[in-house]
Amino acid sequence: MTKRQIVLLASRLVQVLPVVVLATVVIFGLLQLVPGDPAAVIAGEYATAERIAEIRHQLGLDQPLWRQYLGWLFAAMHGDLSTSLITGQPVVEEVLRRLPNTLLIVCGALMLSISVGVPLGLTAATHVDSPVDRVVTTIASLGVAVPNFWFGMILVGFFALGLGLFPTTGAASLFQDPRAAVMHAALPSVALAMGGTAEIARQLRSAMIEVLGSQYVRTLHAKGLPQSSILWRHGLKNVSLTLLTVIGLVFNRTLGATVAIEAVFAIPGTGTLVVTSATNKDFPIVQGTVFVLVMIVIGCNLLIDLLCTVLDPRVDK
Amino acid sequence: MPFDNDHPWNAPVARRTVLRTLGSLAAASAWPALGYAQATPRRGGVLKIAAPFNPSTLDPITGGLGSDHMVLYPVFDTLVDFEPSTLAPKPGLATAWEFPDPKTLVMTLRSGVRFHDGEPFDAAAVKANLDRARTDPRSSVKGDLQSLQAVEVLAPDRVALRLSRPDTALPLILADRAGMMSSPKAVEARGKQHDRAPVGTGPFKVDKWNDNDVVVMSRNDAYWKPGQPYLDGLVFRIITDLNTGLRSVVAGENNFAYRLNPQQQVVADRMKGKVVVSSTPTIADYHLVFNYSRAPLADVRIRKAINYAVDREAFNRVALLGLGVPAQTMLPPGYWAHDSSVDNFYTHDPDRARRLLAEAGHPNGIEIQFYGYSDQSSQQRHEIIIEHLRQAGITAKLTTASSADMYQRFMVRGEGDMLLPLWTGRPDPSQPFLLIYGENGFNNAGKVPPPPEMVAAQNESQSAVDQESRKRAFAKLERLALEHALSCELAFIPGIEAFTPNVKGYVPNLLGKPKFNDIYLAS
Numbered sequence: 001m002t003k004r005q006i007v008l009l010a011s012r013l014v015q016v017l018p019v020v021v022l023a024t025v026v027i028f029g030l031l032q033l034v035p036g037d038p039a040a041v042i043a044g045e046y047a048t049a050e051r052i053a054e055i056r057h058q059l060g061l062d063q064p065l066w067r068q069y070l071g072w073l074f075a076a077m078h079g080d081l082s083t084s085l086i087t088g089q090p091v092v093e094e095v096l097r098r099l100p101n102t103l104l105i106v107c108g109a110l111m112l113s114i115s116v117g118v119p120l121g122l123t124a125a126t127h128v129d130s131p132v133d134r135v136v137t138t139i140a141s142l143g144v145a146v147p148n149f150w151f152g153m154i155l156v157g158f159f160a161l162g163l164g165l166f167p168t169t170g171a172a173s174l175f176q177d178p179r180a181a182v183m184h185a186a187l188p189s190v191a192l193a194m195g196g197t198a199e200i201a202r203q204l205r206s207a208m209i210e211v212l213g214s215q216y217v218r219t220l221h222a223k224g225l226p227q228s229s230i231l232w233r234h235g236l237k238n239v240s241l242t243l244l245t246v247i248g249l250v251f252n253r254t255l256g257a258t259v260a261i262e263a264v265f266a267i268p269g270t271g272t273l274v275v276t277s278a279t280n281k282d283f284p285i286v287q288g289t290v291f292v293l294v295m296i297v298i299g300c301n302l303l304i305d306l307l308c309t310v311l312d313p314r315v316d317k
Numbered sequence: 318m319p320f321d322n323d324h325p326w327n328a329p330v331a332r333r334t335v336l337r338t339l340g341s342l343a344a345a346s347a348w349p350a351l352g353y354a355q356a357t358p359r360r361g362g363v364l365k366i367a368a369p370f371n372p373s374t375l376d377p378i379t380g381g382l383g384s385d386h387m388v389l390y391p392v393f394d395t396l397v398d399f400e401p402s403t404l405a406p407k408p409g410l411a412t413a414w415e416f417p418d419p420k421t422l423v424m425t426l427r428s429g430v431r432f433h434d435g436e437p438f439d440a441a442a443v444k445a446n447l448d449r450a451r452t453d454p455r456s457s458v459k460g461d462l463q464s465l466q467a468v469e470v471l472a473p474d475r476v477a478l479r480l481s482r483p484d485t486a487l488p489l490i491l492a493d494r495a496g497m498m499s500s501p502k503a504v505e506a507r508g509k510q511h512d513r514a515p516v517g518t519g520p521f522k523v524d525k526w527n528d529n530d531v532v533v534m535s536r537n538d539a540y541w542k543p544g545q546p547y548l549d550g551l552v553f554r555i556i557t558d559l560n561t562g563l564r565s566v567v568a569g570e571n572n573f574a575y576r577l578n579p580q581q582q583v584v585a586d587r588m589k590g591k592v593v594v595s596s597t598p599t600i601a602d603y604h605l606v607f608n609y610s611r612a613p614l615a616d617v618r619i620r621k622a623i624n625y626a627v628d629r630e631a632f633n634r635v636a637l638l639g640l641g642v643p644a645q646t647m648l649p650p651g652y653w654a655h656d657s658s659v660d661n662f663y664t665h666d667p668d669r670a671r672r673l674l675a676e677a678g679h680p681n682g683i684e685i686q687f688y689g690y691s692d693q694s695s696q697q698r699h700e701i702i703i704e705h706l707r708q709a710g711i712t713a714k715l716t717t718a719s720s721a722d723m724y725q726r727f728m729v730r731g732e733g734d735m736l737l738p739l740w741t742g743r744p745d746p747s748q749p750f751l752l753i754y755g756e757n758g759f760n761n762a763g764k765v766p767p768p769p770e771m772v773a774a775q776n777e778s779q780s781a782v783d784q785e786s787r788k789r790a791f792a793k794l795e796r797l798a799l800e801h802a803l804s805c806e807l808a809f810i811p812g813i814e815a816f817t818p819n820v821k822g823y824v825p826n827l828l829g830k831p832k833f834n835d836i837y838l839a840s
Binding site: 040042052084086088156164167168272273276279281 | 367371373374381454509512513527528529530531554556557558561562564565567568570571719721722724725729730
C-alpha cells in the first residue's frame with residue numbers, strides 16, 4: 001500500500017463517520033414514525049392500559065426520544081446493540097447467527113452475476129446491433145423488469161418441486177455442512193443474481209462500446225494486435241473501473257433484495273429478521289440489523305474505492 | 318384417513334352431566350388405545366413442522382398469542398384435557414374432579430407424574446402454578462381465573478379450588494393455558510428465562526429455541542403415558558409465509574403445515590399423493606365487533622341493520638372459498654351448546670336494513686368508522702363487508718394498521734365503531750359470551766353492561782352443573798345476543814392442515830389448534 005493510499009483510506013474513514021451517525025438517526029427516526037406500540041405487542045391480547053404503561057416504563061419507552069437514541073448510540077459504539085424487546089435476547093447474537101446465511105446467498109448471487117454478466121456484456125459490445133446483441137439486451141431488460149421473488153418461486157416450482165434437485169426452503173451452515181449449504185443457497189442465489197447480471201451486462205456493454213470506439217483502440221488495431229488481446233487486455237482493463245463500481249452497487253442492492261427472497265425460501269437470515277421484527281415493533285432488532293447492514297454497505301463502498309485507486313492511479317488525485 | 322371418524326358436524330352430541338361423565342371418561346382413558354390408532358404406532362423419527370408464527374414465549378402463563386398453543390401442548394400437559402371433536406372435558410393431569418358445593422372444585426391428581434427436571438407433580442405444584450397464574454404481574458391468564466379465590470392442598474394428590482362464585486366453566490378453562498403445569502422449582506430458579514427454557518410434564522422437552530428460526534424438542538423418556546411419545550423429537554421450523562411452508566411439505570422437507578388458508582387447500586388438493594390435507598370445522602369465526610357505548614352503534618336498530626346488510630353466504634364463498642360455515646352466533650351449528658333454532662335469525666336483507674336505518678332517523682344512510690388489519694387477506698374481507706354495507710346505505714370508512722395495534726386501539730383506547738377480528742374460540746362456551754359481551758369483558762370495547770336478562774343467563778351458564786340446564790342457558794344467551802345485535806358473526810373458518818403421507822395418528826380438534834403429541838411416523 002502506498003502512502004497515498006493510506007492517506008486516502010484515512011480520509012475516507014473520517015468521511016464515513018458522519019454517514020454512520022446520519023444513518024442511525026434516520027433508522028431511529030423512521031421507526032418512531034411507524035404507528036403502533038411495541039409494549040402493546042408484548043403485553044398480548046388481553047392487556048390492560050396499566051400493564052402496557054408498566055411495560056413501556058420497564059423498556060424505557062417512556063423516556064424522551066433523544067435520550068433513547070443517545071443511549072442506544074453509546075451502547076452501539078461499544079458493540080452492544082441492546083436486546084430484543086419481545087424475547088430479551090441480545091441483538092448482536094441474533095444478527096451474527098443469521099448474517100452468514102444472508103451473506104452466503106448474496107455472495108453466491110454476486111459471483112453468478114459477474115460470471116454471467118461479464119461475458120454477456122462483452123459479447124454484446126463486440127457484436128453491436130447484431131442479433132446476438134439484441135438477445136443480450138432483451139435478457140438484460142427482462143432481468144431488470146422481472147421481480148426476483150417471482151422468479152424465485154418459478155425456480156422452486158421447476159427445480160425443487162418438479163425435479164427435486166434442490167431443497168425448497170431453509171439454509172445450512174457453510175462450515176458444518178458445506179454441500180447442504182451450497183444446495184440450499186443455489187436457487188435463492190440464482191433468483192437474486194438476475195437483476196445483478198442484467199445490470200452488469202448492460203453497463204459493461206455500453207462502457208466497452210465506448211472504449212472500443214476510442215482512438216487508442218484504433219491505434220492498437222493499426223499495430224496489428226489480435227481482437228482478443230485488445231478486448232481482454234486493453235479493453236477490459238479500461239472498463240474495470242466502471243465494472244467495479246457497478247459490482248459495488250449490485251452487491252448493496254442484492255443485500256437489500258434478500259428481504260423478499262428470504263421470505264420465499266424461508267431462509268433464517270437478516271432479511272426475514274428485519275421483516276418479522278418490524279411487524280412486531282421489535283425496534284432494537286430492526287435498528288441493530290439495519291445498522292450492521294449499513295456498516296457492511298459502507299465497508300463495501302470503501303473497499304471498492306480502494307480497489308479503484310489500485311487499478312487507476314488517477315482516482316486519488 | 319385418520320381424521321374422518323369423528324366429524325363434529327355430524328356427531329350426535331349425546332352428553333350427560335359433567336359429573337356423571339367423569340366416571341366413564343376416567344375409564345375410557347386407557348392410553349394409548351385411541352379410536353383412530355388402527356395400526357401399531359411405530360417408534361422413532363422426528364416430526365418436522367412448518368410453524369407460521371414465532372412463539373411469544375414458551376411459558377404458558379406469560380405468553381399472549383393464540384398461536385403459541387401448538388408449541389406449548391407438546392411441552393405441557395393440562396390439568397384437564399378435551400375431546401378433540403366435541404371439546405368435552407376429559408382427564409388430563411387431573412384424573413377426576415367434582416363440585417362438592419357450587420363454589421368448590423376438588424381435583425384428584427394423577428400420581429407418579431414427574432416434571433422434565435425430575436421434580437414430582439403433586440398438589441403443591443398445582444397450587445404453585447395456579448397461584449402464579451392468578452397473581453403474577455406477568456400473567457396473561459388472570460382474566461380466565463377471575464372466580465378463583467384460593468387453592469388448598471388437601472392431600473398430595475388432591476387439591477381444592479375455592480371460588481368467589483359458581484363457575485362450571487373452570488374445568489375447561491384448565492384445559493387451556495391456565496391448566497398447563499410448569500415445574501415450580503424451574504420457574505423459581507430460571508425466573509424470566511423460563512419463558513425460553515420451560516419445564517413441563519409433557520411428552521417433549523425443549524432443547525433449543527432460536528427466534529423466528531426453529532424450536533427443537535426431544536422425547537421425554539420418563540413420560541407418564543406408557544410407550545408414548547412415539548416420536549424421538551419435534552422440530553418447529555418457523556416459516557411465516559404460509560405458501561413457503563406448504564411448499565416445504567410438498568417437497569418433503571417438513572412433515573406438517575397448519576393454519577393454512579382455504580386458497581392453499583385448493584393448491585394442496587392438487588398435490589394429492591405428496592400431501593394429505595385435513596380440513597375440519599373449528600369454533601373460530603370472523604366477526605364484526607361493535608363499540609356501542611356511543612352513537613351511532615348505541616342504537617340497536619343500526620346494529621341490526623348491519624346484521625341484515627351482511628351476506629354471510631357470500632362472505633363464506635368469497636373470503637373462505639366456501640370452506641367455512643356461515644355464523645349467527647359464536648357457537649357453530651352442531652356444537653353441543655348451540656341452539657339450532659337461531660340458525661336463520663339474520664338473513665341477507667338490504668331493504669330491511671335500509672328501513673331500520675330510516676326508523677333510526679337516517680333515511681339517507683349513515684357513516685361508521687370501520688377498523689381493520691392491514692394484511693392482504695384482511696383487506697379482502699374488509700372489501701366484502703364494505704360493499705355489503707354500501708348496498709344497504711351504510712358507508713364504512715376503513716382505517717387499517719397491524720393487528721396488535723388496531724386491536725389495542727379498538728379494545729383498550731375505545732377508538733372506532735366496528736372491528737373485524739378473528740375470534741379464536743375457547744374450550745368452554747361461556748367464555749366467549751363473558752369476554753365479548755360481559756361488562757368487564759376485554760373484547761367489549763365500549764364496556765357497556767349487557768341487558769339484565771343476559772347477565773342472568775350468563776350466571777346460569779356458569780353455575781348450572783348439569784349439561785341440559787347449561788344448554789338452556791346458552792340458548793338464551795345466543796338468542797339475546799342476536800336480539801340485541803351485540804355483534805355480527807360472519808363465518809366459522811375451517812382448520813386446514815397438510816402433512817406428508819407418512820404422518821399417522823393425527824386428530825384435528827374443534828379449537829383448530831393441532832396437537833402433535835400422539836403422532837407417529839410410518840416408515
